[in-house]
Amino acid sequence: MTARDDHMLAAELATEAGKRLVELRARVGFADEKALGDAGDRASHRFLTDALRRLRPGDAVLSEEATREERAASRRLSADRVWIIDPLDGTNEFSEPGRTDWAVHVALWEKGELAAGAVALPAQGITLTTADPPRLPDRPSGGRIRIAVSRSRAPEIAVELANMLGAELVRIGSAGAKIAAVLTGEVDAYLHAGGQYEWDSAAPVAVALAAGAHASRIDGSPLAYNRPDPFLPDILVSLPGVAPMLLAGVRDLSRPPS
Numbered sequence: 001m002t003a004r005d006d007h008m009l010a011a012e013l014a015t016e017a018g019k020r021l022v023e024l025r026a027r028v029g030f031a032d033e034k035a036l037g038d039a040g041d042r043a044s045h046r047f048l049t050d051a052l053r054r055l056r057p058g059d060a061v062l063s064e065e066a067t068r069e070e071r072a073a074s075r076r077l078s079a080d081r082v083w084i085i086d087p088l089d090g091t092n093e094f095s096e097p098g099r100t101d102w103a104v105h106v107a108l109w110e111k112g113e114l115a116a117g118a119v120a121l122p123a124q125g126i127t128l129t130t131a132d133p134p135r136l137p138d139r140p141s142g143g144r145i146r147i148a149v150s151r152s153r154a155p156e157i158a159v160e161l162a163n164m165l166g167a168e169l170v171r172i173g174s175a176g177a178k179i180a181a182v183l184t185g186e187v188d189a190y191l192h193a194g195g196q197y198e199w200d201s202a203a204p205v206a207v208a209l210a211a212g213a214h215a216s217r218i219d220g221s222p223l224a225y226n227r228p229d230p231f232l233p234d235i236l237v238s239l240p241g242v243a244p245m246l247l248a249g250v251r252d253l254s255r256p257p258s
């Protein structure tokens with residue numbers, strides 16, 4: 001098994017899971033949005049975990065859709081290789097007709113680092129992958145900074161930062177779709193705070209780092225994966241040129257009033 005195989009496998013699994021989700025969405029329809037989202041989460045989790053069990057039987061898996069007991073399982077905590085997957089990121093957007101901001105995340109964590117990853121955006125027909133990291137766009141200097149935030153829970157710190165920097169907030173669903181929007185140049189940054197889990201960011205962060213983008217906690221410290229508690233509440237991903245300004249802004253806003 002070569003490293004190259006892991007990059008390709010992540011991309012192939014994310015793309016195939018995404019195709020199946022597109023078919024399921026067309027077949028089930030939007031009459032009951034909750035039922036559609038649940039069916040998508042379940043079917044994609046089943047497909048990805050079955051495939052990984054077959055193709056990488058020695059590796060552990062951490063999935064959003066696993067049970068609490070499975071997620072806490074000590075097997076992944078003593079394993080050298082753990083696949084961290086979000087079978088359907090942006091379940092709410094998947095369940096809304098016409099929306100394309102939902103994703104499938106497949107990442108491989110190996111001995112403390114993200115080693116491979118892929119983010120499929122099935123309704124946009126693209127898969128971003130560490131097998132062939134995207135070329136980052138050149139950011140024109142001086143333009144207004146665009147920061148992607150959650151559609152439903154834009155964090156207060158992002159609103160304050162945008163006010164401070166005169167930046168524009170762009171509401172997009174799914175962490176994977178927002179990080180993809182950074183890598184394709186639709187926005188300059190993605191900022192989230194207030195709650196999230198490792199599976200929401202592992203795969204898109206693997207691709208972002210491979211492409212040369214900035215990815216960290218919002219205090220600038222590194223993002224760490226496969227910890228006993230997979231809660232990873234805040235994140236900043238950006239084009240490298242704007243990261244120092246955004247981190248300095250967050251630092252200023254987080255300082256207790258003197």
Ligand SMILES: Nc1ncnc2c1ncn2[C@@H]1O[C@H](COP(=O)(O)O)[C@@H](OP(=O)(O)O)[C@H]1O
Pocket residue numbers: 064086088089090091092149150151152153172173174175193194195196197200
């Ligand atoms: N405060 C919070 N607590 C837990 N998860 C959160 C969260 N805010 C966002 N997320 C998760 O992050 C992903 C992107 O959210 P958003 O589109 O609002 O930015 C979603 O993943 P899922 O769709 O996989 O559940 C969502 O559940």
Ligand SMILES: [Mg+2]
Pocket residue numbers: 064086088089090175199200
């Ligand atoms: Mg998610």
